[in-house]
Each structure stands twice: as C-alpha cells, then as structure tokens.
Amino acid sequence: MNETKALKKESLALMMNEAEGTHQTTTADFTELYRRNATNVFYYLYSRVRNVADAEDLASQTFLTALENLPKLRDPLKFTPWVFTIARNKAFDFFRKAQRRPTVDFDEELDQTQATIGELSQANQDRLRDLERLISRLNPLEQEYLRLRIVADLPFAEIASILSEPETRIKKKYYRLLERLQAQVEK
Amino acid sequence: MNDLNPFEKEIKQTYRLPEVNPAYFKQLEAKLQAKQPHPKASARPVFHLARGWAYAVATLLLIGVMMIAIGPSKVLAQIQAVFGFVPNVGLVDTSSPFRQLAQPASDTRDGVTLDIQSAFLSADGTIITYTMSDLPTEIKHTRFGEPECNLPVYLTLPDGSRIEAAGSSSGNMPDGSYANSIRFSDPVPANFNQATLVFPCLEGTVRGKGPEDWQFALTFKPAPENLAVYPATLIPSQAQIENPVLATVEPATQPRTETGIPVMPAMIVDGDRQEEMVVLSVVEKPDSYWVTWAYPDKSDDGIQRNGYLYEQPFNPVLYDANGRELPVPDHETQLELWEYEDSLRNQLSDQEGLLYDSTLHTFVVPKSGILYPVYARQNVYERSFPEKEEYVDVEFDGSKVQASDKPVEINREIQIGSVKFTLNAIGKNQFGGYSFLFDGTEGNVVQCQAGLVGYTTNMGGSSSFNPDDPFHFKQAEMYSQIPTGMLTVRVSQPAVLGKMISFIGSWSPEK
Numbered sequence: 029m030n031e032t033k034a035l036k037k038e039s040l041a042l043m044m045n046e047a048e049g050t051h052q053t054t055t056a057d058f059t060e061l062y063r064r065n066a067t068n069v070f071y072y073l074y075s076r077v078r079n080v081a082d083a084e085d086l087a088s089q090t091f092l093t094a095l096e097n098l099p100k101l102r103d104p105l106k107f108t109p110w111v112f113t114i115a116r117n118k119a120f121d122f123f124r125k126a127q128r129r130p131t132v133d134f135d136e137e138l139d140q141t142q143a144t145i146g147e148l149s150q151a152n153q154d155r156l157r158d159l160e161r162l163i164s165r166l167n168p169l170e171q172e173y174l175r176l177r178i179v180a181d182l183p184f185a186e187i188a189s190i191l192s193e194p195e196t197r198i199k200k201k202y203y204r205l206l207e208r209l210q211a212q213v214e215k
Numbered sequence: 216m217n218d219l220n221p222f223e224k225e226i227k228q229t230y231r232l233p234e235v236n237p238a239y240f241k242q243l244e245a246k247l248q249a250k251q252p253h254p255k256a257s258a259r260p261v262f263h264l265a266r267g268w269a270y271a272v273a274t275l276l277l278i279g280v281m282m283i284a285i286g287p288s289k290v291l292a293q294i295q296a297v298f299g300f301v302p303n304v305g306l307v308d309t310s311s312p313f314r315q316l317a318q319p320a321s322d323t324r325d326g327v328t329l330d331i332q333s334a335f336l337s338a339d340g341t342i343i344t345y346t347m348s349d350l351p352t353e354i355k356h357t358r359f360g361e362p363e364c365n366l367p368v369y370l371t372l373p374d375g376s377r378i379e380a381a382g383s384s385s386g387n388m389p390d391g392s393y394a395n396s397i398r399f400s401d402p403v404p405a406n407f408n409q410a411t412l413v414f415p416c417l418e419g420t421v422r423g424k425g426p427e428d429w430q431f432a433l434t435f436k437p438a439p440e441n442l443a444v445y446p447a448t449l450i451p452s453q454a455q456i457e458n459p460v461l462a463t464v465e466p467a468t469q470p471r472t473e474t475g476i477p478v479m480p481a482m483i484v485d486g487d488r489q490e491e492m493v494v495l496s497v498v499e500k501p502d503s504y505w506v507t508w509a510y511p512d513k514s515d516d517g518i519q520r521n522g523y524l525y526e527q528p529f530n531p532v533l534y535d536a537n538g539r540e541l542p543v544p545d546h547e548t549q550l551e552l553w554e555y556e557d558s559l560r561n562q563l564s565d566q567e568g569l570l571y572d573s574t575l576h577t578f579v580v581p582k583s584g585i586l587y588p589v590y591a592r593q594n595v596y597e598r599s600f601p602e603k604e605e606y607v608d609v610e611f612d613g614s615k616v617q618a619s620d621k622p623v624e625i626n627r628e629i630q631i632g633s634v635k636f637t638l639n640a641i642g643k644n645q646f647g648g649y650s651f652l653f654d655g656t657e658g659n660v661v662q663c664q665a666g667l668v669g670y671t672t673n674m675g676g677s678s679s680f681n682p683d684d685p686f687h688f689k690q691a692e693m694y695s696q697i698p699t700g701m702l703t704v705r706v707s708q709p710a711v712l713g714k715m716i717s718f719i720g721s722w723s724p725e726k
Contacts, residue, residue: 060248066240075230083237087251090244129419138598160229167520167691178227181217194530196593200573204514204523207569209220 058098059108062091069115072180076119092117109189114178115188116172143146159213166205173202218398218557224365234355297442298562300498300505301335302551305558306447308339311405313438316343320433324426326351331412331431332394335438336699339562341378341399343372343433350417354425362423364416368397371411378403383418400561408435424618444651447498449562464583486594486717494722495575496559504580505552507559508591509571510718517603518708519664520677526596526661526712528682533578534592544579552577579723587723596685597713598661602632604706608668609638613702617643622652629653634709636660641704648672648693651704662710663692668703683711 069090094134096109101110163171169191176187184202189193235525267710299309307313316334323329328348335342370378381400394420414429416422447614483668490510498505508531515522533541544552556577565572607629616623622642629636636655644650651665661680666672678689 049642059244059248062244065237066243070235070240071230071232080233080236084236091243091247092250097252156225156229163226163229165672169677174226175230176225177217178219179230179232183217183550185549185553194527195414196531196574196576197527200512200523200527203573204512206222209226214315 030087058095061111065108065111066091068180068182069111072112073115074120074177075175075179077122081086082122086115086118093118107184109180112176112182112186112190155213159209162212164211170201170205173198173205177202216453218396219380220477221235224390228365259325273372289592293557298447298449298496300447300555300558301442301444303473304335304337304342306498306555306562307337307558309337309444311338312339313442313444314403314435315410315438317408317434317436322431322486323348324356324429325354327417327426329356329414329429329431331497334433334435336403336435338402339340340381340401341403342379343397344394345397346394349383350419350425353416354420356509362421364420364422364425368415370399370403371413372407373409374407401471403435409433409436409574428477444510445498445500447496449496450494454592462655484719485715487714489713489717489719492591492593492718492720495563495571497722498555502582504582504724505555505577506580506589506591506722507556507575507577508593508720508722509575510593510595511570512572512574515600515603518600518710520708521662523598524598525716526598526680528596528680529594530578531578531593533580533590534590536588536590538587541578541585541589548579582724588721589723590719593718595716595718597716598710599713600708600710602634603708607631607703607706608703610701611641613649613697613699616641616649617697617699619643622650629706629709631707631709634658634660634711636663636709637703643697644691644693647695647697649704650689650691652685652689652705655688655709658685658709659712660709661685661688661712663688663690663706665704665706666692667694667698668692668705670698672704694699 066087070083070087072081073086073090077083077086090111094115097114101107115199145151163174170190172191173187176190177184182190184195184199188198217223230668256315297308297310300306301313314334314336319333319524320331321328326348327350329345329424330347330586331343331345333344356438367380369380372378378401379400380397382398383395388685410433412431412433414426416427416430417425492508492510494507495507495509497507513524513639515524535541543549556575559575559577560568560572576591576593578589578591609625609627610624610631611625622640624640625638626640627638629638635658637657638651639654640652642650642652653660653663653665654663655663672692677691681687
C-alpha cells in the first residue's frame with residue numbers, strides 16, 4: 029500500500045518538474061531522491077559486502093556517481109532502478125578489484141549467526157541457520173532476487189528494470205524461490 | 216515498502232542488517248549538496264510549498280473524479296458483487312458492509328507515542344494503520360546479539376477470541392508522515408464492534424525493553440456509503456462466489472476451437488501450440504476493466520536447480536479483435552495494478568496460489584475505442600528433463616584453469632541417455648570457483664547441473680536464458696577454498712528446450 033503511495037509521490041513530483049519546463053531530474057530533486065533511496069541502497073550494499081564501513085563507502089560512491097551522471101538519466105521515473113544498477117556495479121567492482129568472494133567464509137558466518145540469534149529458542153536458531161545455509165547455496169541471480177526484493181525493498185517492476193528481465197518472469201522465479209526455500213527449511 | 220510475509224521477514228533476519236548511522240547519511244547528503252550546481256534562485260522559489268498544495272489538490276480532484284465516475288449506483292450499500300476493489304485497500308469481500316474506526320486512538324508510553332489512525336474491516340479481513348514516534352535510543356534495537364521484538368500484533372474480541380496479524384507494511388503516506396499497516400486475514404465478526412489491539416512489544420525495539428502488552432480499545436462504525444468501491448468478479452472456479460454481476464468470462468457467442476481455446480486473429484498466433492489462459496478476476500473501473508489472466512505453472516521437483524517446465528522470456532501482450540496490440544499501462548497505473556495483484560493473491564486458495572501465483576498478469580482493457588473481444592497472449596518455451604538420474608564425469612586440470620586468464624578448452628561431448636551436448640570449456644570465475652561453458656545446440660539443451668565431485672560448493676550460478684542464443688549456457692560453482700589439481704566435474708540433469716507455447720485467453724464485457 030504505502031510503497032505505491034511513496035512512488036506515486038515521487039512520480040507526481042517529477043511530472044510536475046516536467047510541467048514546469050524541467051525535462052530532466054533536477055539537482056534539487058536529487059536530494060529528495062537521495063533521501064528516499066539512501067537507506068535501501070546502503071542495506072543492499074551491506075547485504076553484498078557484509079561490512080558497514082565498506083557498505084558506506086560503496087553507497088557514497090554510488091550516489092556520487094549518480095549525481096555526476098544525472099544529466100544522462102533520460103527518464104526521471106527510473107531513478108531508483110538506475111541508482112541500484114550503479115550500486116550493483118560498485119559491488120561487482122569491489123569484489124573484482126579485491127578478488128573477494130561475495131559471501132563470507134561459511135564457518136565464520138555460522139559463528140556470526142550464533143552471536144546474532146543467541147537469544148532465540150534453539151528451534152528458531154536452527155531454522156535461521158538452515159535458512160542462511162540454503163540462501164548461501166542459491167545461485168547468484170536468485171540471491172540477487174532476495175536482496176533486491178527483501179533487503180532493498182524494491183517492487184518487482186524496478187527489479188525487472190535492473191535485471192533486464194520481464195517482470196512476470198521475475199515474479200514467477202521469486203515466488204517459486206520462496207516456495208522452494210520454505211519447503212527446504214521446513215523439511 | 217513491500218508487504219513482507221512472515222517467511223520473507225525470516226529471510227530478512229538472516230542478513231542481520233545493522234542500524235543505519237544517521238551521521239553518515241547526513242554527511243553524505245552534505246557532500247552531495249556541495250557537489251551540486253546551485254539552482255537559479257528564481258527557478259522554483261516556493262517549490263515545496265507549491266508541491267504540497269498540489270498534492271492536496273490532486274488528491275481532492277482524484278476523489279471528486281472517482282465519486283462522479285462511480286456514481287451513486289456503485290456506493291457501498293448497492294454493491295452486489297461479492298468482491299470489490301477499494302483503492303489503497305485492495306480486493307475485498309463485499310458480502311457484508313464495510314466498517315471503519317469510529318475514532319482514532321493515541322497513547323504514549325516510555326517516550327513512544329502510538330497513533331492508531333484508521334481501520335478498514337471487511338468480511339475477509341481487517342487493515343489497521345498507525346503511526347509511531349521515533350523510538351528512544353535506550354529501547355531501540357541497534358546491536359547484533361540483542362533479541363529483537365518479533366511478536367505479532369493481535370486483536371482480542373469481546374468473547375476472548377484472538378486474531379493474529381498476517382502481515383504488515385510501512386512507508387510514507389501522502390501527507391509525508393510515516394505509517395504502518397497491519398493486515399489481519401481473519402475477519403472481525405459483524406456482531407463485534409469493539410476489539411482491543413495489542414502490541415506484545417514494539418517492532419524495532421529490544422525484547423524486554425520499551426512498552427510491552429500495549430493495548431488500545433478500538434470501536435468500529437459503518438464505513439461511509441459513498442466509499443469508492445469498484446465491482447470485482449472472481450471467476451467461480453477460483454473463488455467461492457455467487458451471482459457474479461459484472462462480467463462474463465468467455466461468453467458463449469465467442470468463437471472457440473474444439474479444445475476450448477479461444478480463436479485468435481491469425482496475425483497474432485505465433486506459438487507452435489496454443490493452450491488456454493484463464494481469467495482469474497475482473498475489476499470494473501470508470502473507463503476500463505482490469506482483467507487478470509493466468510496460466511497453470513509447472514515445475515519438476517526432482518531437479519536440483521531450476522526445475523521449471525516453462526521458460527518465459529517474453530512479456531504478455533494484449534490485442535483487440537482487430538489484432539491491434541494495446542498499449543501497456545503508464546507507470547502510475549502499473550503501480551496500482553501490482554498493488555491490486557498482491558491483494559488478489561491473498562484471495563487465491565493455497566492450491567490456486569501454487570498454480571497461478573507467479574503467472575498472473577493484469578491488463579487494462581479500455582471500455583471504448585477498441586473492438587471486443589480482447590485477446591491476451593503469453594508465449595513461453597517448454598522445457599523437459601528427459602534424463603534425471605544419469606550423469607557423466609569429466610576430468611580436468613583445475614590448477615591449469617585457475618592459472619589461465621582464458622577458459623581452457625575441453626570440447627568433450629556429453630551424452631546422457633538420449634541427450635547430447637558439449638562441454639566446450641572451463642574457466643575460473645571471479646567469485647572463486649569454476650565456470651563450465653556448454654554448447655547444447657545438438658540436443659537443444661539450455662541448462663544442466665555441473666559440480667565438482669568430492670567438494671561442497673558454497674554458491675552456484677548459471678547464465679540466464681538468452682532467447683537469441685539459448686543453447687550456449689554457463690554453469691558456475693564457487694567454493695570457500697578453491698579446489699585445484701586434477702578434478703572431476705559431474706554433469707547431469709540436462710534441460711531440453713521444447714516448442715513455444717502460446718497461452719491465450721479472450722474476454723469481453725457482458726452485453
């Protein structure tokens with residue numbers, strides 16, 4: 029419900045810019061768009077690099093790149109998928125440059141999980157650990173679906189735009205993925 | 216924000232997202248502002264104020280237009296359809312009158328203020344919207360290792376029964392405030408106009424800190440009679456409804472083949488085979504119908520990775536009876552359609568959900584300017600897994616692959632039962648592992664399983680289906696410690712691309 033309203037607001041603002049004779053996203057809008065997207069971009073990058081300092085650094089790079097390239101954005105309604113595409117590229121560069129892997133070492137991750145969910149019941153701890161294991165074994169694209177939908181909180185249309193796949197296909201894969209994960213974790 | 220179901224929330228927990236650091240975001244915002252060219256002082260002097268008023272005016276206009284367009288015949292008391300679409304609420308059961316909150320409720324505890332702003336009650340559920348003030352730092356969940364409040368909100372009724380929340384969402388409201396919505400799947404019985412909303416603890420707080428067992432006494436009253444409700448029809452096989460009044464699906468006068476599949480204008484039939492797509496629902500808007508089609512999904516659970524039996528690289532298309540392709544909706548309408556589809560999913564039974572959840576698609580069908588019936592088409596490719604148990608092992612030198620900047624050529628023919636394809640090359644991948652490059656041209660193979668024997672992968676991947684070159688595909692496996700030396704890759708479960716199927720359906724409004 030509210031996702032729609034928020035997006036409507038963004039769309040309306042940008043359409044009004046057009047009515048005022050401004051045909052591209054203006055720098056005045058940029059601050060508002062930054063505020064709207066900053067947290068989700070940060071969370072998305074954190075889910076990739078699993079380190080706050082690196083995620084903040086990459087988020088800074090993402091928005092600076094977006095600002096520099098703002099005049100190239102032809103359709104201001106596509107700001108969100110555009111900025112997430114930049115964020116994804118920054119994350120790829122990060123791993124490529126440092127020859128890092130996108131997931132932390134499995135044993136380390138388990139230790140970290142233990143600390144995080146230590147207060148949960150044993151059954152819940154086991155279930156979350158199982159879920160983490162299952163997610164870590166998904167292929168990169170499936171992991172990306174989860175990050176973009178659940179962590180970055182994007183609607184399917186924008187995920188489709190980022191991944192250049194038909195929206196219906198993304199939805200189909202996403203819901204099947206959830207179904208499969210749920211079945212596996214409840215085995 | 217996306218309305219996450221409990222399982223998605225569990226998945227979110229696994230990412231262990233940290234608390235954001237407001238100072239960082241403020242610093243970055245300042246840095247970005249410093250880098251921005253200053254806008255001309257006179258360009259938009261009262262931008263925010265003007266836009267705020269514009270929102271208000273736009274909202275009022277929208278409400279006015281809706282009221283005029285819908286007219287008194289569609290007001291709540293006269294709605295005969297069992298389902299209706301209420302903007303910002305979704306698809307709801309209209310078999311009993313809607314109710315709403317008689318008056319907002321508000322309370323402050325431990326430095327937190329909750330305002331229960333609105334409620335919408337229908338025969339099939341309840342949505343309650345509230346706002347919450349900023350949480351004081353001392354009760355806010357900020358550190359890993361601290362237990363977070365994750366107990367669902369619930370309603371208690373005068374007879375002592377309890378209704379638990381089925382989901383929640385949050386985000387900005389049109390006035391800029393931040394609000395939360397809680398969805399309850401079970402209805403509040405019509406004979407109860409009171410309920411107590413209970414927050415066992417507050418989302419975002421540390422368990423054991425902050426308000427607990429916070430109760431709000433709510434009173435409900437009938438919703439206004441002029442509430443905008445668009446009549447909606449779910450086809451009988453998908454929902455338990457009576458007397459659908461709005462539209463008929465597949466009217467008897469429509470030309471049909473012997474198989475029951477609608478006859479489409481010849482110019483838009485392009486699949487090797489046609490199958491029927493069903494209409495799940497129809498909503499009547501002032502100038503258009505929202506018609507949702509779906510086809511039954513299939514997958515093979517015996518396949519380790521991606522057992523889908525349909526490959527769907529195409530977008531669905533809508534044509535009128537002249538074979539003219541109808542335009543896709545604008546951005547605003549598309550957002551409304553997704554919102555609507557989410558509420559439609561809530562109305563599907565578990566069995567229907569499995570069949571149609573991922574394939575349903577809603578088109579906007581104009582009421583005028585087109586020739587009925589309209590035809591929806593979704594092209595897909597069939598996939599099959601003729602050899603699920605057999606496999607072929609191929610040895611290769613992992614050290615050589617890891618030392619090479621280019622994939623090492625293998626050119627080994629793979630024959631698994633009747634299916635033939637080729638392992639062209641093996642390369643190292645950037646995530647720490649091996650990429651296996653296949654050519655499936657000979658056997659129409661578009662996917663297979665490939666993994667190192669004796670090693671456990673921590674991540675795997677495959678190339679996306681490329682409709683322009685579907686038979687060259689890649690399978691990758693990543694490892695915490697990259698195995699080297701002489702290795703064996705086991706190749707199995709090839710997916711064979713079949714014919715293109717056109718799922719088609721037609722629809723026209725009741726005469």
